[in-house]
Amino acid sequence: MHEFSLRVYYEDTDLAGIVYYANYLRFIERGRTEWVREQGIDQVRLKEDDGLVFAVRRVEADYLVPARFDDELIVRTSVEQMTGARIVLKQDVTRGTDVLFSAQVTLVALTLEGQLTRLPANIRRIVH
Numbered sequence: 001m002h003e004f005s006l007r008v009y010y011e012d013t014d015l016a017g018i019v020y021y022a023n024y025l026r027f028i029e030r031g032r033t034e035w036v037r038e039q040g041i042d043q044v045r046l047k048e049d050d051g052l053v054f055a056v057r058r059v060e061a062d063y064l065v066p067a068r069f070d071d072e073l074i075v076r077t078s079v080e081q082m083t084g085a086r087i088v089l090k091q092d093v094t095r096g097t098d099v100l101f102s103a104q105v106t107l108v109a110l111t112l113e114g115q116l117t118r119l120p121a122n123i124r125r126i127v128h
Contacts, residue, residue, distance in 0.1 A: 004031040004075040019067040024101045028091040031075030058106040065100045
C-alpha cells in the first residue's frame with residue numbers, strides 16, 4: 001500500500017471550509033501519480049519511448065465524512081486487480097483513523113492516438 005500525505009488548503013474548500021467534492025479527485029490523482037512513481041514507472045519515458053499513457057477509465061466514489069481546512073490527510077493507494085489491459089486501484093482519503101472518501105479507480109493504457117492497448121508486460125510484472 002502506498003501512502004501520500006497532504007494538507008487541505010483554503011483553496012481546496014468551499015465557503016463553509018469543507019473540501020469541495022471535486023477536489024478529492026485531485027487528491028487521489030496526486031496519490032496515484034506518486035504510487036506510479038514508487039512502482040518505478042517513469043510516465044514521461046513511457047510516453048516518449050513506448051507511446052503510451054495511463055488514463056482513468058472509471059471512478060466509483062463514496063464521500064463519507066467531510067475534510068476541512070487545514071486537515072492533514074493521507075491518500076492510501078493499493079492494487080485491487082490487474083489484467084492485461086487494466087489496473088483497478090482502491091484509493092482512500094483518511095484523516096487519522098477516519099476514512100473520509102473512498103474510490104475504486106480503473107486505469108487503462110492508451111496509445112498517443114487515444115486507442116486502448118494492453119499494458120506492457122514489464123509494467124504488469126512490476127506493479128503491486
